[in-house]
Amino acid sequence: xxxxxSLTPSERGPIVNTWEQELGGPLVISLEITGLTPLVQQNExxxxxxxxxxxxxxRMPTVHSSISGTVTDIKKDFITIREEGTRVALPxxxxxxxxxxxLNALRENGINIRGLKQGCTLxxxxxxxxxxxxxxxxxxxxxxxxxxxxxxxxxxxxxxKACTLACPTGMDWTIPGCTGHEIIPVFPNSLPELVTKAITxxxxxxxxxxxxxxxxxxxxxxxxxxQPATLVIVKVGNTPFLTPVGTPVGVLxxxxxxxxxxxDRVILGGPLTGEAVYSLKHGVRPDTQAITVLKADKDPTVKxxxxxxxxxxxxxCPARLEPNxxxxxxxxxxxxxxxxxxxxxxxxxxxxxxxxxxxxxxLQYIRLAxxxxxxxxxxxxxxxxx
Amino acid sequence: MKPLNGSPILTVSIPPHxxxxxxxxxxxxxxxxxxLPAVFFAVWHYNMLAVRVLALSCFxxxxxxxxxxxxxxxxxxxxxxxxxxxxxxxxxxxxxxAPWWLVAAGSxxxxxxxxxxxxxxxxxxxxxxxxxxxxxxxxxxxLMDFDMTMLASELTYPLSQLxxxxxxxxxxxxxxxxxxxxxxxxxxxxxxxxVILGGxxxxxxxxxxxxxxxAFIAGVAATAAIYYLVDPLExxxxxxxxLCGSTIFGAFFLATDGPSSPAGHIPMLTYGFIAGALVxxxxxxxxxxxxxxxxILLANLMTPLVDKIKPAPFGGITNIHLRRRS
Numbered sequence: 275x276x277x278x279x280s281l282t283p284s285e286r287g288p289i290v291n292t293w294e295q296e297l298g299g300p301l302v303i304s305l306e307i308t309g310l311t312p313l314v315q316q317n318e319x320x321x322x323x324x325x326x327x328x329x330x331x332x333r334m335p336t337v338h339s340s341i342s343g344t345v346t347d348i349k350k351d352f353i354t355i356r357e358e359g360t361r362v363a364l365p366x367x368x369x370x371x372x373x374x375x376x377l378n379a380l381r382e383n384g385i386n387i388r389g390l391k392q393g394c395t396l397x398x399x400x401x402x403x404x405x406x407x408x409x410x411x412x413x414x415x416x417x418x419x420x421x422x423x424x425x426x427x428x429x430x431x432x433x434x435k436a437c438t439l440a441c442p443t444g445m446d447w448t449i450p451g452c453t454g455h456e457i458i459p460v461f462p463n464s465l466p467e468l469v470t471k472a473i474t475x476x477x478x479x480x481x482x483x484x485x486x487x488x489x490x491x492x493x494x495x496x497x498x499x500x501q502p503a504t505l506v507i508v509k510v511g512n513t514p515f516l517t518p519v520g521t522p523v524g525v526l527x528x529x530x531x532x533x534x535x536x537x538d539r540v541i542l543g544g545p546l547t548g549e550a551v552y553s554l555k556h557g558v559r560p561d562t563q564a565i566t567v568l569k570a571d572k573d574p575t576v577k578x579x580x581x582x583x584x585x586x587x588x589x590x591c592p593a594r595l596e597p598n599x600x601x602x603x604x605x606x607x608x609x610x611x612x613x614x615x616x617x618x619x620x621x622x623x624x625x626x627x628x629x630x631x632x633x634x635x636x637l638q639y640i641r642l643a644x645x646x647x648x649x650x651x652x653x654x655x656x657x658x659x660x
Numbered sequence: 661m662k663p664l665n666g667s668p669i670l671t672v673s674i675p676p677h678x679x680x681x682x683x684x685x686x687x688x689x690x691x692x693x694x695x696l697p698a699v700f701f702a703v704w705h706y707n708m709l710a711v712r713v714l715a716l717s718c719f720x721x722x723x724x725x726x727x728x729x730x731x732x733x734x735x736x737x738x739x740x741x742x743x744x745x746x747x748x749x750x751x752x753x754x755x756x757x758a759p760w761w762l763v764a765a766g767s768x769x770x771x772x773x774x775x776x777x778x779x780x781x782x783x784x785x786x787x788x789x790x791x792x793x794x795x796x797x798x799x800x801x802x803l804m805d806f807d808m809t810m811l812a813s814e815l816t817y818p819l820s821q822l823x824x825x826x827x828x829x830x831x832x833x834x835x836x837x838x839x840x841x842x843x844x845x846x847x848x849x850x851x852x853x854x855v856i857l858g859g860x861x862x863x864x865x866x867x868x869x870x871x872x873x874x875a876f877i878a879g880v881a882a883t884a885a886i887y888y889l890v891d892p893l894e895x896x897x898x899x900x901x902x903l904c905g906s907t908i909f910g911a912f913f914l915a916t917d918g919p920s921s922p923a924g925h926i927p928m929l930t931y932g933f934i935a936g937a938l939v940x941x942x943x944x945x946x947x948x949x950x951x952x953x954x955x956i957l958l959a960n961l962m963t964p965l966v967d968k969i970k971p972a973p974f975g976g977i978t979n980i981h982l983r984r985r986s
Contacts, residue, residue, distance in 0.1 A: 278678060467974070478975035524667060537671045545678040554667040570671065573679040580782035582684050585923025589869075593974035598923060616973035624676035631684050632782065638674045 278545065281401055281442055281459035283408035286415070289507065292517035295529055300357040303520030304557035305337050308351045318345045321361035323501045325382070326353050335384045335560075338363075340504035340518035352557070355520070365500035368427070376431035383502040384560055385493055390483050396434040397473055398425075398449065400441040400487040401457055401464035404544025407564040409507040409514045413491045414447050421449045421487075424494025432483070439487075440469045449490075461546065462592050462623035478619075488563060509564040517558065523565055524554025530565075537570035546624040579632040587626035587636055593619045597626035601639035609646040617643055684781075684918075688741035690867050691913070694858035695748055698909075701841045701851035705815075706756040710847045713763050714751040720767035721747025728776035742781055743771060749913060750789035752848035753906065753953065754796075757809040762800060766792040786960045787917045790953045797953070806844040817844035818904040819949035827896045830904075838903040845950070849906030859912030868916045871928035876911040877902065879936020887944060901940055905950035910939070914952070920960040922967045931966045935959035 293301065307327040314326045320339045328336040337353075342361040347354040368379055373392060381387045402408040414421065425437065429451070439452040442459035455473050457463050463472065466484035471477055488507070495503035508515050510530035517526060523540050534540070534554070541548035542558065545566050558565070587597040596615050603611040617640060626636040702710035725743035729736050738744075750770050754763060770792030775784045784791075797804045806817040818838070821829040833843065839853035849855070862868045880901055887895035901907060906914075915921060915935050922931050935955050942951025 471974075534668050534670075536668050538668065539671045539673055539677055541677055546676040548675060548677065550670070550672045550674075550677060552670055552672045554670070566677070568677055573677075573681060574683050575679075576673065579684070580780070581919075582782040583919040583921070583923060584684075584687075585869075585918070585921075585928070588923040589925060594971045595973050596923070596970065616976065619973040619975050621974065622675075627674075628676045628678055629680050629682075631682050631687060633679065633683060635674055637676060 275460070278405050279461040280405050281408075281461055281464055283402055283411045283442060283445065283459075284406070284512070286411055287512065287514060289412060289514050289516050290529065292515055292521055292525070292529065297525060300343070301341060301518070301525075302346070302354060302356050302522065303339075303341055303343075303518060304522060304555055305339070305353045305355070305520040306351060306557060306559055307337055307353055309334060310337060312348050312353060314345050314348070314353070316345055316348055319343075319359070319361070320345060320355060321363045323363040323504055326355075328382070332378075332381070333388065334381075335386045336382050336502075338384050338502040338504060338519075340520055363501065366502075368497055368500060371430070373431045373433070376427065380427075380431075380493060380496070383496045385489065385496065386561065390428075390432060390485075391481065392432055394432060394434050394481045394483040395474065395479075396428065396432065396437045397466075397469060397482060397484045398437065398439045398452060398487055398490055399464070399466060399469050399484050400439055400445075400447055401459070401469060402442070403464050403486075403563060404461060404546055404548075406512070406566075407509060407544050409509040409563055410486075410488045410491070412507060412514060414441075414449070414487055417491060417494070418449065420494035420498055421490055422451065422494070423498050424490045424492075424496075425449060425451050427493060427497045428485075428490070434483075435481075438473055440473060462621070462625060465592075465621050465623055467621045468592060486561070489561065492560065503560075506558060506560060506562060508558050508562055511567065519560050520557035522555045522557055523551055526558070526565055527554070527567060532567045534567070535570065539566075539568040539570070541566040541568065546628060547622065574633050576627075576635045576638075577633045579634055581634060582632050584631050586629040586631060590625045590629045592623055592625065593621050595620055597636045597640065600643065601634055601636045604639040604643040609643045612640075612643045613647065617647070620644070684742065685740040687867050688745045690865055691862065692741065692745055692748060694861045694865075694867070695752070695848065695913070697854035697857045698752065698848040698851040699748075701854040702752075702756070702848045705841055705851075706813075706847065709756040712760070713754050713756055713758055713847050714748060716760060716763045717751030717754070717767040718744050718747035720764045721750065721771050724768040724771040725776065725780075728772060729780070732776070732780070734780070737781065740781070746770060746775070746788045748848075750792050752909060752913075753789060753793045753846040755804065755806050755809045755844075756847045757812070758803060762796060762803055766796045768792075769795050782919050784917075784919045785963070787914050787920045787956055790914060790957050790960075793953050794957060797948070810844050813844060815842060815844045817949065818900065819845075819943065822896045822900070822904070823943070823949045827893065827900075830896055830900045833900070833904075835899060835903060838900075843904060845904070846906050846909070849909040852903045852908050855908045855912065859908065862912060862916075868912070869928065871925055872916045872921060872932040873911040875929040875932025876915050876936040877908075879933040880907055880911075880939050881936075882933075883937040883940035887940065895944065901943065906952045907939060910952035910956055911936070914956050915959065920963060922963050924967070924970055927963075927966045927969050930969060931959055931963060934962060934966075 310327040312327045322342045325336045341357045343355045343358045346356050377387050437452045441447040443456045492503040510526045513530045541550050581598050600612045600615045624637050722743045774788035774791030841851035881898045884898040884901040888897050938955035939951045
């Protein structure tokens with residue numbers, strides 16, 4: 275099988291602590307705050323776990339400083355903090371028993387709670403998201419008590435009908451209070467939609483919440499330490515790093531032994547669904563699980579070639595769509611037409627673009643069409659207003 | 661360019677960042693490689709006649725495409741070998757003794773009417789070489805008739821023997837001689853054994869999927885078997901239908917042409933089977949001894965219809981807003 279699609283977790287190597295490494299100066303972190311409002315000012319001293327940006331609308335999770343230091347720069351999308359001193363913020367309060375307040379407390383401590391619903395079936399996704407993104411193996415095997423704490427809190431907040439842990443076939447991972455479900459470790463089986471399908475047998479069932487195992491760990495760590503979890507496990511190449519949120523990718527890539535040249539690609543996440551960064555100063559996010567480095571000229575690059583109708587995308591699509599037709603319509607701005615090809619069923623696994631012989635940016639076309647369609651007003655809503 | 665802040669200039673790309681490494685330029689090149697055994701066999705049988713037809717056809721195809729692209733004010737893309745491939749495929753269908761102007765006219769008609777008029781690479785609704793072939797077959801039937809043009813050859817055209825004199829005439833052809841290409845037919849298309857080798861190469865290299873060729877061969881074999889079972893004295897047996905004329909060539913190289921064939925397993929199987937069945941039906945009832953080109957053209961026309969056979973999409977959500985709210 276193509277090693278790119280194998281989700282079988284590798285043997286556990288030692289975890290490297292970033293702060294124990296020689297960095298050649300104080301650590302400078304850069305926290306991504308796109309869409310959030312900064313709560314600090316330039317040159318302000320911040321403590322570890324102190325909130326630095328939040329969403330006034332109350333939807334997106336708050337961002338916290340993961341080190342104690344001085345704010346050196348505030349830009350629209352990033353806050354840069356230089357490490358200095360050992361201040362720590364005051365612990366938060368998680369004693370509430372009101373489900374809504376409980377979830378809100380999680381959001382204020384940096385956990386993304388969008389999509390979590392009361393009375394749902396909770397699925398804990400323990401599958402490595404992509405090949406090699408198995409840093410959470412360490413968490414689930416070593417910190418089972420933290421996971422249990424997190425699950426206990428979630429159960430109180432959501433009162434789910436059932437809890438299931440999805441793990442790759444052959445892994446004897448368990449979390450107390452969860453039933454287990456083994457999933458064939460082949461990409462794209464790790465995507466939330468397909469995990470849900472494998473467990474419930476239904477496609478897009480309304481009352482199912484899928485939570486990543488790393489998020490569950492962060493919840494448990496937050497409740498346990500009564501402070502936002504500021505450390506993440508990021509796998510760079512074959513090395514898992516335990517590192518503060520916001521550590522620049524350049525630092526991790528260098529520690530992992532990569533030497534970057536011009537036109538290489540550094541990707542937050544895996545090579546199929548990750549996001550390429552434009553600067554080595556880009557900090558890792560709380561939900562980043564891996565950094566992938568792709569050398570220049572390794573693969574054919576995307577071009578605006580015409581579709582040659584080979585059908586590879588159609589036959590590899592796990593959502594049984596026709597990316598060839600969707601991309602042809604999206605290419606010429608006919609976004610409405612893509613609905614006839616069920617674009618909303620796309621789960622964005624990226625396989626169409628991987629197999630495209632014409633090197634077309636298929637997933638990009640699909641995302642463009644989705645974005646354009648989602649920006650349009652909903653006809654039913656307009657009617658309701660009248 | 662000066663690096664920003666001492667860091668190297670990174671490439672920003674969109675997911676998926678990895679690619680399977682296959683490009684259509686490489687596919688066209690591999691298909692040409694797969695055609696080479698048949699080219700060698702054609703040269704063995706017809707010497708310079710075959711070289712002349714194939715080379716002229718390839719040359720005209722590339723030149724026609726370049727001229728069209730020039731007038732369309734588009735980038736010249738002769739370096740992706742697709743025009744060369746179509747020129748070679750077209751040459752395979754012509755009689756080796758075809759006059760030079762027929763080859764040149766047919767090849768340029770193929771590229772112009774079959775491909776460029778619809779917008780170039782990837783847009784052809786019909787298999788490109790067959791468009792030129794069909795125009796020639798209808799316009800100059802005498803010159804496209806293998807028996808008429810190849811009077812100097814000792815070989816005979818088994819399919820017209822079958823059509824004119826009945827299936828007992830086929831007994832003079834051993835299967836081995838048919839495989840080695842001791843039969844009249846298209847320059848390269850009649851080299852059945854070499855074309856099979858090329859087809860196996862394509863399958864092994866995964867340039868084409870096995871669906872269409874196997875369904876095509878199954879369609880030919882099944883339909884021919886039905887006729888043969890009904891009346892063995894009136895109709896030829898399936899193995900002759902498979903090895904005579906351009907059946908194998910059509911199955912591996914013409915029916916699998918990407919833009920004109922459907923995508924998806926069931927559509928591909930249906931399309932291949934329809935095309936294969938049409939081959940035998942045209943051979944039995946039509947005026948053309950070799951039904952392959954018209955059968956594939958007819959199947960090409962059915963492609964949009966066959967493409968409608970598709971599985972229900974994941975979850976079956978049609979409205980993007982429903983997905984966003986959930």
